[in-house]
Amino acid sequence: MALARVLQRGRLVIATHNEGKRREVAELLAPFGMEVVAAGALGLPVPEETEDSFLGNARIKALAAARATGLPALADDSGFSVAALGGDPGVRTADWAELPGGGRDYAMAMAKVAALAAPFPDRHAWFSCALVLAWPDGHSEGFLGEVHGTWVHPPRGERGFGYDPMFLPEGGAETFGEMEPAAKHAISHRARAFALLREACLTA
Numbered sequence: 001m002a003l004a005r006v007l008q009r010g011r012l013v014i015a016t017h018n019e020g021k022r023r024e025v026a027e028l029l030a031p032f033g034m035e036v037v038a039a040g041a042l043g044l045p046v047p048e049e050t051e052d053s054f055l056g057n058a059r060i061k062a063l064a065a066a067r068a069t070g071l072p073a074l075a076d077d078s079g080f081s082v083a084a085l086g087g088d089p090g091v092r093t094a095d096w097a098e099l100p101g102g103g104r105d106y107a108m109a110m111a112k113v114a115a116l117a118a119p120f121p122d123r124h125a126w127f128s129c130a131l132v133l134a135w136p137d138g139h140s141e142g143f144l145g146e147v148h149g150t151w152v153h154p155p156r157g158e159r160g161f162g163y164d165p166m167f168l169p170e171g172g173a174e175t176f177g178e179m180e181p182a183a184k185h186a187i188s189h190r191a192r193a194f195a196l197l198r199e200a201c202l203t204a
């Protein structure tokens, strides 16, 4: 089946312009020995994310890259959700870090999340990751992973990317920003979505 073939011996585009994600997805793919190239490195345009779900936006990005390159493409749409904020920033997580003049400021975004959520006793937060694999013919398959925990502020740790320093996974003592990359990989939303993708390949 096509899904299994991609992981076994394919060439694949990682359909992201985010270096932190590219690195983590490439690490998850490393055991398969595939030839991978990132959308950013190919100079592909950044597609507009017009859907209101992680899976919907990941599909847009994966299909755009697959159609532009003629290769299968794997996109990641992800975000940070806070229960006290009704799941925000959620699918708009990147927008909350956007600066008016362009670029992103994650320290500012984390401070905004903390300021809005601070009045509420409920500290529950989670990361979501949708991985969508798409082919140039328009076929696509999607997988969704989550990791739950609590938000903390001020941020802790210099590792990872994005909102990692304000997320403490359930039962853990270190934030994603403090953990070794391998420890984040063992439990992350991205790793969970990837495990579902791998499982689908093995049973295909």
Ligand SMILES: O=c1[nH]c(=O)c2ncn([C@@H]3O[C@H](COP(=O)(O)OP(=O)(O)OP(=O)(O)O)[C@@H](O)[C@H]3O)c2[nH]1
Binding pocket: 015, 016, 017, 018, 021, 049, 061, 076, 077, 078, 079, 080, 093, 094, 095, 097, 127, 160, 161, 162, 163, 164, 165, 176, 190
């Ligand atoms: O602390 C984090 N740990 C993570 O593991 C993680 N995964 C995603 N994010 C953040 O969530 C938004 C996704 O937005 P997003 O899916 O549109 O991605 P993006 O715009 O950065 O790149 P692209 O893939 O769309 O090109 C961006 O702000 C990311 O920084 C994370 N933050």
Ligand SMILES: [Mg+2]
Binding pocket: 049, 094
């Ligand atoms: Mg994006």
